[in-house]
Amino acid sequence: MNITNKLRNIIIILLIFAILNLGLIYQKINEMIDDERIINISGMVRGGAQRLIKKELMGSSTNKEIIVEIEEKIQGLIHGSPTLKIPKPKDRTFINDMKVVEQSWIKLKSAIEIFKQDSQQKDILIEASENFWMAADKATLTSQKLAESQVKSLKLLQGLLFGVNLLILGVISFQSYQISLNILAREQAEKGKEISEARFRGIVDNAEDAIISIDQNHRIILFNQGAEKIFGYDVQEVLGKPMNILLAQHLAQVHTGHIEQFSHSEVQAQVMTKRPRVFGCRKDGSEFPAEVSIAKLKINDEVIYTAILRDVTERLRMQEKLEYDASHDSLTNLPNREIFMNCLERAISQTKRNKEYLFALLFLDLDDFKNINDSLGHLAGDELLVTFAHRLQILLRAGDTLARLGGDEFTILLEPIKDIEDALKVAERIHAQLLAPFILNNQEVFINTSIGITLSKDKYNKPEEILRDADTAMYRSKKLGKGGCMIFDEQMHHLAVNRLQLETELRKALERQEFRLYYQPIFSLTTNKILGFEALIRWQHPQKGFISPSKFIPLAEETGLIIPIGLWVLEEACRQLSIWHQKFPHQNSLTASVNISSRQIRDSTIIEEIDRIIRETNIPAQSLKQELTESILMENMTIATNFLKELRLRDIDVCLDDFGTGYSSLSYLHLFPVNVLKIDQSFVSQIQPNDEKIAIIRSIVNLAHDLDMDIIAEGIETKYQLEKLKELGCEKGQGYLFSKPLEAQALEALLIGN
Template identity: 50%
Template structure:
């Protein structure tokens, strides 16, 4: 950019973002409002731009190549010339954005993508106004000192003018402080002021043994749905209404703050015990359950609340807020519209979960997984008809990690897609080897679980086709097990994928039948070949006649729809006999074999077991 053409009377804004589309959108918005806008795709371009012309404001993306936004911000704040330039962070809604860290390294605000026109302008205008006010104060101070030196002989007049300037400066400073410490939308204290209040409460608790306090962290449930469906203006109106309703649940001495987005913090001071905080949380949940009558809409909104008891042993106020946040996520996991009180063990669990996630990411890179195989037995012939592929994690220090422990983490982080694809490839490769062995029974099938997340990948069918082609297996011998969560989506896209799998002669099995919704209308709509009866129902067959009735009903449903029935968790001869009497088609469980390593499969097949 030719900086000679920059208008010196316009405010200069530097946008640092490695995504050209983001640069173009932001530049268009701000240029139309009369700002000089410069763009930088990386840290080097940003450094060159600031060295050439110092901007009045920097918009900085968090997710940057090589050097992330936090480090870039720290560098700007460490350089004397750019230390006072306000930095507004840019973050996508699904990015992992550490708000506490963002403010700690020097950020003054943040904007989420996709951009909302009015929000961008308001936040930019506020920060430019703050900067202009600070520069005005500096200018006033310089002018004040100059006049005092030049007009010492006019002492009385100088003192009078000095007094007036001091009053003006104090008023301006008060205005700046008010803007800096309060949320521009709701007028509530912001995160900075809330942390200050927390710090004061913590210091008081250290000095006064009888002083007790608690922190509540509140996050609105499904607020994004309101924003996405009704628009950000309605979302802003709702946030203001939520703030007002929260204040009705609190005492004047309590502190209510908007921490950002749809998150609110509450500080309850000088309370007797944790039960007071619980009563406040219950009162808030009750109040929030009532409809919000906005200018054009009536909406409903609930929240999840985390409660942290103000322990004087905390080193920093941010840790209190962190623990309340942790408890809030536990409340959200328990079904939303609930509260949860923080327990110190939860912090350790959070650390362990983070370590597990980090280890799991490395495990995907290093392919630390194994596939175990459990035989599926035909109850007509009594012989092995196939195997289910079950993934195991060979952790370098912990040994074998149970799928129960790492699969939920893999699902949440999206790593399940890579793991699932690897298991499918490994299982098909192994099936190809077994089918070329002379002792292998014909036909031998392989059954692989397919995560619901894979159905959102546009290249799922291409991946499956490639795996089948590379391993030269007959697709009729491949069974893909899906859960009811896939079927409950009931979208045309999923129906098309399942139909295309069926056209390839791949078998489709509903896993864990009976543990979810089990809607018969959905079963009719999808091209399923088999229903797998969950082991919990098989286990209860022998307990009483009432529960015994469920398994026959499930087998009857499968037969009536032209599907096979597969029973899981068969452990006793009595269960096997009952299933045969009920005309169940297939079974698997410890009675036949536990899941075994691939090298033991041929040994098992060599013995030609029959039940």
């Protein structure tokens, strides 16, 4: 091979090498453009999440499009996306960073769902959002480092290509071609660099966060538009100035120390704070809390620090509001149950350390507060609660704690006190405050409260225990008379435990078929003939034996169990009456009287159930009598009147039981569709020889006759009472003189004999 051929081969090899380098330059330019697109989309992911969290904390409805957009971009940054024009990333560090972003995003979505269901779980949402932002910042910094690396690679390739071009110029004669090739490569490289810088500048300037770079002397060399908005400086005012002008003066030295410490470490990127410990200083001198992430880049032995800083003033304000709302009642602004229980726990701990330390707990419940809501509306009820809370606050000392547990329940922690007298004096002042009326809807309203008091004792280890006992004392006070005050004692606790046990057993009694129905016959006082019977429930407990209705009926009323129990009594009585109608056709006028409670009357299905039972047992509707007391009628006149009218439309008799012992309802009696009056046994028992207190009975009998009502006397026990009642014109009666309540088989024998 001659020298010419050797030169030609060298030229060809160099040309191929030059062309390959030119191709690499084009590739690097494209990779730089891709990197800038990655940086841009990374920032969009972070910005989208920031908007989403802001909406959640402000209580706005979540935009599902934001969530879809974020997830699409995250997947594109990990796996590549033709739609977003993102190639599959090759750098493992960036891919790993984005996978951390993806995991943080999944946890953030879960935290959003938890926050939607329970607004008190704000800490979970805040922590998840902070972790996500940290991960997103780290991935963004990594992508920026990749972009810087591409610039360095491009410069290296340019230098290499330039050397090759010079070599080619030395061995070949077609200089013009090589110069053109070299110029073209340089133009493309410069154009790519200009595009990269323009895109990077656009990303930096359009970021909402402040992006600031400083040199190794801590002087500012980059200050984006976000920084201008946050700090109030124009970029020309800060370039070349020391970083400390942007920091709160009392913390500037601390922050500078952090930077110095960071500069000596091998770590290239670091999130300086998880919680906002940095305080920035605006141009006007005002300070603000901030979160900051910082990265260190080393280029040609020159160290540059780039920080991303976020003003978290609004987030902290919202966080403080969330924390306040989570610990305070939204209506009265008083501490809520959670805060009060913490105070109570601290007081109990104090008594453990100091045996001489005493405190008292007052549990307050407004009497008949439901009537306010029902009559004046819930807005008036809320106004009453706010005013009541204010009246309580002015009575207490600075160290006492007043809280609203919910509804119309309030608690007061008095600490320290000398003895129980201090608590009683506070209770007296509370009742005195309530002597003054409340003005609601331009009218005066009076209301009182029942108070339960518990004194600190060694036996209390948990706040729930002392709160339970104060609550028990309050209900005991309410039961004995509204507007009272009661100090807890152990007997109350035993009663409460027994009541809970009785309630549990009562719920099981119906399904275990422990109830029995007894029947007390009702006689004609003139013919001595059995006209019907009153159905009376009895509870035969398998261990405790017979339990009086006076013990379990009030409990059934309170718990609502009276509704299924009452339906069982009605159905059983009607079923038995149907049997006796078939067995004794000559006594087909026999009636069944069944008591009904106020809870049953308020049940929307009661009339439907009565119709069903009459239909299924196939008894005449007029053979059924429903008994109710005066108090039931007066509790809710509208509901009671509508119910009684429905009964009368079905020819069902309505008996007013225990007449004369309840409200003064004589003036209202003609308003109700009642057709039977029952004289209470407390009046009948007063009919005694030489002590005839029969004026009330005479009045009741005359009233019934004037209103064309039947009259039945209860509790007839002597012949003397029987004769006097007959003289007064009473037609029907029941009592032990005739028969005590009997089981079905015994009453059936009595019917045969009668």
